[in-house]
Amino acid sequence: MIKVIIADDQEIIREGIKYLIEQDPEIEVLGVAGNGSEALELCETIKPDVVLMDIVMPEVSGVESTLLIKEKYPDIKVIILTTFNHDENISKALENGADGYILKDIKPKELILAVKSAASGLRVLHKDAFPSIVKKVSDQRKMSLIQKDELTNLLTPREIEIINLVVDGKDNRDIANSLFISEGTVRNTISLILKKLNLRDRIQLAVYAVKNDIG
Structure with a gap:
């Protein structure tokens, strides 16, 4: 209960x-x-x-x-x-x-x-x-602790594409429709991204992406 x-x-x-x-x-x-x-x-x-x-x-x-x-x-x-x-x-x-x-x-x-x-x-x-x-994070962007090229090497182009859609506020269905892939693939990819970046959820992911200028 x-x-x-x-x-x-x-x-x-x-x-x-x-x-x-x-x-x-x-x-x-x-x-x-x-x-x-x-x-x-x-x-x-x-x-x-x-x-x-x-x-x-x-x-x-x-x-x-x-x-x-x-x-x-x-x-x-x-x-x-x-x-x-x-x-x-x-x-x-x-x-x-x-x-x-x-x-x-x-x-x-x-x-x-x-x-x-x-x-x-x-x-x-x-x-x-x-x-x-x-928007608030974007307006108050700080210097990244991780070089952008390191992130680019860590993440695949498709993962970066999905991250950008998460930042835009798109849900899994919207992302799937935009990229012509299944919602299951989106969920799995986001889970993998979170694991790679040691983040908890898509809110942290969006904030992290803006701070580190991923895109």
Whole structure:
């Protein structure tokens, strides 16, 4: 059973989210909070697996609360669930240790999947938020620690082509259609790339690619 806490300053939102995700028999909401401070207190007593965290709340914001929770309980997964798709909010939340950032227009089944994915250790990010992450890294590009020619030797032309499509925010189906290959081939290739570069997921891959000017 995945234990969840919902933090949102609007009761109707909290109850709506609770109702939706508890339609899945593997998820149980053990507490709700009206601000970031209450969320931290619930984490201390309940020790949930996942916290669904709004950003704009009184007293302590979701971004601040994420930092406090992750500092004390790094194993608790925090997903930012908000209506705001601002570059600064996204980057700050992820810097503070958030395990995901999704928008409230997400479909119920996708929300349930996001909770399960985070609980299993995967990072989740709303498709509309992905370009913001890449843009911010691009704007703040640092000197690469690895020479570009070394990366070119490490990666095949097809792998670099797929990386560029990941940076563009394309999902596996889009990439497969663009390159006229199967989705399975795309998944396998991305897994191989992650292993080669010692990265965890496609978000890290996109950030890494922009920082190192892969393309």
